[in-house]
Amino acid sequence: MQTIVLATQKGGAGKSTLAISLALAAIRAGHNVRLIETDTQGTLSNWKRRRPYAAPIVEPIYAAREVEQRLQSLGREGVTVTIVDTAGGITAATNSAIRYADFCLIPARPSIADIEATAATLSVVRAWRKPFAYVLNQTPIRSAARLAGAENLLGDEAALDAADIVARPVIVMRNDHQDALIAGLAVCEHAPGGKSAEEIRALWQWVDARLGNASTARDAPIVKELVETPKILPAMAALPSVANDSARFLRVLART
Numbered sequence: 001m002q003t004i005v006l007a008t009q010k011g012g013a014g015k016s017t018l019a020i021s022l023a024l025a026a027i028r029a030g031h032n033v034r035l036i037e038t039d040t041q042g043t044l045s046n047w048k049r050r051r052p053y054a055a056p057i058v059e060p061i062y063a064a065r066e067v068e069q070r071l072q073s074l075g076r077e078g079v080t081v082t083i084v085d086t087a088g089g090i091t092a093a094t095n096s097a098i099r100y101a102d103f104c105l106i107p108a109r110p111s112i113a114d115i116e117a118t119a120a121t122l123s124v125v126r127a128w129r130k131p132f133a134y135v136l137n138q139t140p141i142r143s144a145a146r147l148a149g150a151e152n153l154l155g156d157e158a159a160l161d162a163a164d165i166v167a168r169p170v171i172v173m174r175n176d177h178q179d180a181l182i183a184g185l186a187v188c189e190h191a192p193g194g195k196s197a198e199e200i201r202a203l204w205q206w207v208d209a210r211l212g213n214a215s216t217a218r219d220a221p222i223v224k225e226l227v228e229t230p231k232i233l234p235a236m237a238a239l240p241s242v243a244n245d246s247a248r249f250l251r252v253l254a255r256t
């Protein structure tokens, strides 16, 4: 089993969104994927509650010791890829996840604040001698100069060639990512023909190659239910008991 950890102390950089997106890209590439949520904020658990499909399983595990134990046992259950979503900040659970990671992904928006905030995470990654890459996320369209500047800063921070440690492609800011989350889907299910899905599939292939795996990506999904067009928005919007923000979103969407 290979464990990928999404970590950065900066809130909102895209850890949870990328964890979900990469999980579904990995499933479609033929992996048996497990999602571990170590963030008590519960973004993945909430997403799973809205999700109309059983797979992938999301395991909320918040205690550092339990994270370590679970990451050591999952491989015996036939899981081939585990993706761990961590909380912002540097927590004991994040430290444990990184300790047992095969690869760490550090998301950052192309802003100085996000890039500076990656330093603490990088120091933990380096303390455990783990391979890593930054993922530039929520990048504005047509922002070549800004992206080049961000990549240079990341290279400087890691004292490495940016080309080696910035994952490809960068992930552009698009509504598809947010709409997929609302619907309990990953972007490659929500808008499979869109540019966001294409970027995520390519990002998975980049990560998979870094893990040393031959690319197993194929266009045809292995789980038939994942490609059905869900009709859940109106159905979920009608649910009377849900009182959170996502339900309000759903009601608005259902009316439009």
Ligand SMILES: Nc1ncnc2c1ncn2[C@@H]1O[C@H](COP(=O)(O)OP(=O)(O)OP(=O)(O)O)[C@@H](O)[C@H]1O
Pocket (backbone or CB within 6 Å): 010, 011, 012, 013, 014, 015, 016, 017, 018, 039, 041, 043, 086, 087, 088, 137, 138, 139, 171, 172, 173, 174, 175, 177, 178, 181
């Ligand atoms: N590429 C993208 N395009 C558009 N929106 C995005 C993109 N990536 C993430 N988002 C949105 O940005 C917000 C923050 O993303 P997310 O929750 O994944 O960040 P996070 O790093 O997990 O935050 P936290 O540290 O609070 O857990 C969410 O509303 C998400 O839908």
Ligand SMILES: [Mg+2]
Pocket (backbone or CB within 6 Å): 015, 016, 017, 039, 041, 043, 085, 086, 087
């Ligand atoms: Mg999160």
